[in-house]
Structures are given as structure tokens and as C-alpha cells.
Amino acid sequence: MKKIVSLESGNGGLEMAQFLNSFTNKLYRGNNENGKNLWSNFSNDSATYKLPNKDILCFTTDSYTVSPYIFPGGNIGDLAVSGTINDLAVMGCEPIGLSLSLIIEEGFELDELNIILDTINRIANEFKVPIVTGDTKVVEKGSVDKIIINTSGVGIAKKILCDKILPGDKIILSGGIAEHGVALLSKRFDFETNIVTDSKPVLLEMREIRDKIKFAKDPTRGGIASILNEIADEYSLKIVIDEEKIPIKKEVKTATKLLGIDPYSLANEGRILIICDSKNAQSVLKDLKKFNTMAEIIGEVEKLDKVGNVILKTTLGSRLLSMPSGKIVPRIC
């Protein structure tokens, strides 16, 4: 039997991680002889390159396909521009430019294309991150489901976020979780909710806090469950989260309960999960609350023990928060 690519590979969960590992490990990453490779951070949100003047160039890419592509509070254009700006911003760098590559199905409505392009342009303009190069392919009907957008991005940093995460460090969320996920599901399953996507660049927040933190990441596909597990795995640490502290809007809680979906596995598109030294935590929280009053310190890094990597302290005791896996996570981005 021929082996095929299965959809579970793409859900932001365990299979995806295995699938990605199997081939990214093969890729040519540059010449490491004599340790002179100027590139590093291959598995991070952005790869980084040491420029001749010691500045650091950050480079990232993401392709966006989402159904529905116009949803409560936004559209695929929001995700594409904000997502790529965020992949640069969470490294601690200033985005300097984006590329925009559109793959459009023949027959796509020009009115909708204009809504998407206007969104892209509005965000680029508002955050002063220019779109400097691009490419458009129109493909035959049936060759692509409506529209796919790839945005790559470059940025420059004096210093990227790379301080060692240690037991005692605090974990902070910049706002309520799972709003993007619920907004998308509400359109897809046609239920009513006031929740709109949280999609937006987190650049302004990152500018305020980047000198005071050790680590930042936007919890997109797989939600905070995915990211917390990734961090715990990569740094061999235990993470303990206080469930009551996790910021979540009432409507989001209700909707996810009704749907029987774990909000911790749902995507966010304008939130940051931050790790910082405990002495900076209150100051970082204060900065973040200027942008979103729901920002909260949600937990702490501890030494690894046998209990498990990510622990959720609930009112009923403690449980493991595991990596989302398989089709448990509805595929929405």
C-alpha cells in the first residue's frame, strides 16, 4: 500500500510535529563547518542571521488557508499580515517588510478579493510594515479552495529573545484565549455569538515588553496547550498553570462547552504567551494591561519531575494538559 499524507499531519498536534520533524531534519541549513553558519533558530518563529554590522536579520514564512475565509471580525488577510508580523515580533525584532503571495481560484469574487486586500493594506499601513514584494497566481477552478495567501517577512533586531528559561519564571497571557477559534467555528457551524476574532499584530505590546522578557510566542494552531507542551519539551521543564487565572471570556467558555471543545487547544491570532523572570512579571503585566485588561499571570515554570510536563491546577485538583492530537482539534486554520 502506498503511504500518503494524512490530514492529522496538519492539525498543530502530535502527528504534525512528527511529520515536520521527519523532513525538516533532512534540510540543508547552511554550512556548519568551523561553526561559521550565520543562520540559527531554524525551529523558531523566525530564523535569524548575523548581519555584517552585528544586527540580526529575522526571516519567517507562513501560508494561510482558512475556511471560512471571511469570518466574524476579520478575514484571511488579517491572519496573513498579523500572523507574519507576529512571527517576527515575538522574536523581539522590528519587522521591516513583508512579501505577499496570492493563489486565487478562477471565479473568486473581486469584491471579496478587495475586502481581503484592503484589510492587508490597512494593517500594513497602521503598523508601518510595508508589503515590498509579491506574486499572484490565478489557478483553474478546483485547483485551490478559493484563496491561499503566503506572507513571508523580514525584520531586524539588535538582540533577539534568547535568555534561558528557569524554574521560578512566570508565564503570562496577553489576553483572553480562543476567541479566534470560537469566531471561526461560530461561522462554520452557524451559531450565534458576540465573539469576534482576536487577530491582530502584537507588535505594540512586544515593543513595550521585549526588553523585560525571556520568551514570547503567539499561540496559534493548537492553542496554548500546544505551545506550553512545546516549551516544556524543548527546555525539559515542568509548567504549572492555574486554570482559574487563564483569561477567557464568558461567551468563549459557554461556546466551547456547548461544542465539547477544549478552549486550550483552540487557535488565537492576536495573543502572546510570555515567559519572564518573576521580578519583571508585575511590570510586564502592567504594560500588557494597557492593551488588553484581560492580560494575566497564569502560571510558573518549575523543575522537571515525573508528574508530567504541563500541569493544570483546577478547582478539583491537578490534571495533565496534553499536546492536542489527531482530529480532536477541529481544523480551522
Next chain:
Amino acid sequence: MKKIVSLESGNGGLEMAQFLNSFTNKLYRGNNENGKNLWSNFSNDSATYKLPNKDILCFTTDSYTVSPYIFPGGNIGDLAVSGTINDLAVMGCEPIGLSLSLIIEEGFELDELNIILDTINRIANEFKVPIVTGDTKVVEKGSVDKIIINTSGVGIAKKILCDKILPGDKIILSGGIAEHGVALLSKRFDFETNIVTDSKPVLLEMREIRDKIKFAKDPTRGGIASILNEIADEYSLKIVIDEEKIPIKKEVKTATKLLGIDPYSLANEGRILIICDSKNAQSVLKDLKKFNTMAEIIGEVEKLDKVGNVILKTTLGSRLLSMPSGKIVPRIC
């Protein structure tokens, strides 16, 4: 009636140019107040950015969709890596890194995926252009036709190609034309030919000649007809091509005659069209012949007159070589 995106927009011809213009003109390109925008060359193969140390950063993107995705002499992986390296190389810069974003249809055969990834890796390795960042999306069956690849790229130059093109300058082709186009069509229409794709990075050639030339471009979609018209338009010049000098393999000529297709409008994926001062033409030709003995000086730049922008001198007299338009060009990339 609702206006829709039509396939002709994507053929590399006239409609595509109009379609692209209408929306790229809207895009935020950076703050031009005080003339301080560090970005330029927005409509070139790569956009360019002045780095703090005066080096120039080049940035480009391209999405690749091709049917068939495995064809005589290569596959979509060849196109994706070579194409993006070439978009950087023709600016006169050294590519420093690529991004790789895969969008794969559920059910895609892993064996074929491995062929494509091996190709990508082999070329990256051979030309020492590392793949530093990436993204993979697996989408539901029917959401994409097999596979789409986006490769973006960054490069650094001390100086990019920007000397003014003037009457008297020579036009040079680095090898036989339309081989990629014919290889693809042979697979699609199932006819026998020895022709294989010309897809490859033109980086080695560019390194040899970039200090002696004014302009280089890889004639991909729309072939040399498209590029020559673009140059003539952009610089308000007339271009006169000697048809007998255009390098074309006998089998390519035969195949295009049989199919009733203009080889000048067919895609090349490993050729460069070069413009240089006439005093450098022989030296550049000599350099190019080291890589491909079919390299040839094919024409000359002249002052604009009323006759038309691109003139093809044939054995029967002269004719206009016009911009490919509509479905005359079979869509193959």
C-alpha cells in the same frame, strides 16, 4: 453581475499585468515622507532594502503550482528552489537563505513528496543556499490540487544591477529557449521528445557576469516575448531581435511547430536574458558559453520610434513580437 477573477489574469500576459497593477498600486510600500524609505525595486524580481552598513538586502517571493508536478527532467521542487534563487541572483546579489512553505493535499503520496523534498534539498546543498525557515499545511482533499510550494528568499549585495539601459546595448540569452515549456507540454499532452526542463539556478553564471552587465532577468512565465516587451515598455526603448540568433534546440522548434505554439511565449526556468554595454558583450558571451554553448547575442536596444516596441527581424522581413495575451499561452506554471 458579480465580477470575478478570470484565469487569463494568471497567464503572464497582458491581463495579468493589468490585474496586478490594479491592486499592487494600492499597497503600502513604506513611508516615503522625506524620501527616507529604505525599500525600493518593488516591481523587480526582488525588492531591495538599504541595510545600516550600506549593504543591500534583497527579498523575493514566489508560489509554485504546476501540472504535472513531476515532469521530464525535474519536478515542482526544482522550480521552487531554482526560481527563487534566480529572482535573487538576477538582481546581482548573493542569495543567503530561503523559506519553504508547503501546502499539501491530504492523500498526496509520501514517495512523491520525498522526491520533491530531495530535489529541493539537493539544489539547496549544491548551491549552498540554505533553507532556514518553513511551514507545512496539509489541507483536506479537494482544497488544493496536490501541492503548492512557496519559496521566499533573502540575499545580500554590495551593489545591485541598476545601470541605465541605452540604445546600442546588446541583448544576450544564456541558452536555448522554451525547453521547460516543451518538457511540461510533452508530459501533459503525452508526446515523445528528448527535451527536458532547463530548470536550474543561474547563480554561477550570474557570479561570473554580474559586474559586466546592466540588467538580467529569467524569462519564466510568458517567455522571452513577455520580458522583452516589459523592458521595452518600462524603459521606453525599442528592442530589435534577430530571429536567427535566438538559441533554440531543433526538437523544441519541431515540438512547438507541431503544437502550433509560439516558443517565444513559453516558459524557461534556467535561462537568463541579459542586457549589457556592447563593449562587454563578447566577454559576457564567452563567460556564458562556459555554462551553455548555446548562449548567444540575440539583438540590440534601439531608440524608441513608432514601429513598435519589440521587433523580430526574420528571414522574411520584420514583425512585431507582442506581449503574450489571453489563453494563447497554455497555462503550465
